[in-house]
Amino acid sequence: MTNERDSIKTKQRIIVSAIELFAKDGFDGVSVDLIAKKADVNKAMIYYYFKNKAKLYEKVIKTLLDNIYEQIVLDIKKAKKPRDELKIFIETFCNFAWNNPYLSSLMLAELGSGAKNLPSDMFVGLKKIFLLLSNILKKGEEKGCFFDVKPIIIHFMIIGTINLFISTKDLRNRVVQKIDADVCNECDEKELSSYVYKKIVKMLKGEQPC
Amino acid sequence: MTNERDSIKTKQRIIVSAIELFAKDGFDGVSVDLIAKKADVNKAMIYYYFKNKAKLYEKVIKTLLDNIYEQIVLDIKKAKKPRDELKIFIETFCNFAWNNPYLSSLMLAELGSGAKNLPSDMFVGLKKIFLLLSNILKKGEEKGCFFDVKPIIIHFMIIGTINLFISTKDLRNRVVQKIDADVCNECDEKELSSYVYKKIVKMLKGEQPC
Amino acid sequence: MTNERDSIKTKQRIIVSAIELFAKDGFDGVSVDLIAKKADVNKAMIYYYFKNKAKLYEKVIKTLLDNIYEQIVLDIKKAKKPRDELKIFIETFCNFAWNNPYLSSLMLAELGSGAKNLPSDMFVGLKKIFLLLSNILKKGEEKGCFFDVKPIIIHFMIIGTINLFISTKDLRNRVVQKIDADVCNECDEKELSSYVYKKIVKMLKGEQPC
Amino acid sequence: MTNERDSIKTKQRIIVSAIELFAKDGFDGVSVDLIAKKADVNKAMIYYYFKNKAKLYEKVIKTLLDNIYEQIVLDIKKAKKPRDELKIFIETFCNFAWNNPYLSSLMLAELGSGAKNLPSDMFVGLKKIFLLLSNILKKGEEKGCFFDVKPIIIHFMIIGTINLFISTKDLRNRVVQKIDADVCNECDEKELSSYVYKKIVKMLKGEQPC
DNA sequence: CATGAATGAGAGTTCATTCAT
């Protein structure tokens, strides 16, 4: 009666619900019951498909990180020079996070907590993204167009800025009633990514163009 | 449980334990039982002094933010020019966070989650710190030594970078067994703050010196 | 805890235990733990089936009131004249309360406390019983066989008397060691109901027979 | 510094607060903390003066029962004939309960629960009131003006009716929005007591007047 | 595959009571 399609859809519904809920309330703040209700599946199915809550969480993180990684890899092919690669890295990351605001919350939560909910071999996802950037930066440094680069710090600068900006959107709106230019409530995705790119480039600018 | 009847010490022990535990495992990840045990205090005392878990959490956040705010205000008096003020802002923040690594975790968790565990009037603490920086930047912009400033983004850039770097120290050590220059495991506090300052200044550099 | 996976039986066991315990010690005097133990059910099941303690209490009250209401409605069909209806009302109520002594305690507790544990739409149960009597009395008044009727007071007179008599049976036995005719310890159900009926009828007697 | 006056006042404040709270929410529904707060005394004082919660409860019941008993004894002196005594018994009881609605709630709760919160020698208070009535009734029976008397049932009839009527005043108002003659919401104390007296007398009427 | 029933541990919170001052 039920076929593979259904089972895949069920799994998908679970993951989608889990992403949203985990992002909003964190691993400990969400109950399996709630995920099941939101996904409209029987709770036991979650255990059937994912073994337990922690494994589901891992799957959620892995799914998000894999998706963004592949998107960046795909987009970056269009670039020729390190600076363009950097531009695309920032734009794609920003675009993805803007449209999947869960990602920002989850990344900050995971990184901030020392990834206590993740098993060691899960950092791969995070590291792969970092390596993408790291390679861009090192290539640029070799070519002389980037100067004085500490990859991990630049990495945190980029994703920290973007994640914090996106995940605090509601918060900032809550806290300032009147329009307040300082907190940039009306800034859109383009403004954010282009500003970050512009500033990072200026900050790293070497003697050669590229 | 000791029976000293020294309410100040008891309260202090509770707060100190709570800071550490909340930072490590988040609001939902810590039980009141555990806090009580760590503080060597009868659990009911936590409710006696703080009414409930959420209020204790608020107190923890408020204590940390107030402390760092006052430290920055104190140190910044030594500065004359906006650029020096920026330097001290970054150094003091970095120094404080380095020595109270709880702060970084808690800030990321709170900001990342949209401060769901905090009542509205608690953002004051966060906003006060932001305003400090914002004023420095705006003063510098008026004097022409900072250029093209979006305060909130610069703010997230600074605290995002520092907080992520500090709160992922263990994580980075866990993930790279061999010494890996890219992830800057051996970087100390000074290196971090001076690199961030150097880069931020370069990034904002206007036509006038100051 | 048995593991029968028979939800109806499990629910029933919970209700039966709850009726008895609530009647003896009141809503606040009984713990959910105790109800679970008496029902030989896992405590969580109570929350699974009834959501919380208050809802279980409501269910208990509703069950009892519905049962007695239906019993009275059933029995009263046999009567032709208002006086017979009144007789059956008193007899059936007395019989039911005598055999379910919980009812008396619970009714007195609920009415005495202003039904603080019940939501507004639960009075329906109480009101339905009152309306039964009220209709009998009004019909009798119209026919001229009852005289000077204030339904609510007559109602309290009947159920107050019967409930107090039944719920104080143990108390009266405890307090008078020697046989004491005044407190009617040896009175049985028949004596109680026939005495109450006889007296109420005399009290209401109008000029017409019926 | 503090003198006897103060200590008596403190005790009094505790009792007054306790009466009100126990009447509203029952023995188990009230915390010692709350009583202390309402009485504006330190919680430990309650233990100092009354030893524990149960003893305070007893004191509350005893105070109320003693007061009403003495009032009835006082008023009843004015009566000459059994019927007048009965009239005064009902009027005084009704008047007292009407002005101390706590009494009705507490009596129903205690009687309904089998006086589980009271030690055996506390029934004296209840029994003394019953004996007052019992003597009136027996005297009347001997004189031939009351007929077919079962004292305990008549007793429950009187106090049950009055207590239920008074303690359900709010409840009845809550449940019927429109003016509903049946539930006698606008009945005042006089109407209640005179109706009860009239009916009880009719119900007991013997061949002789008195 | 899917469901609802069941479990046991542990969560946050409140309580009556006592102690030290």
Add this chain to the structure above:
DNA sequence: AATGAATGAACTCTCATTCAT
């Protein structure tokens, strides 16, 4: 006589997980 600090047990309720069908 009075206070605030402290205690330990109990309470209501939720959770992650498993089982039987």
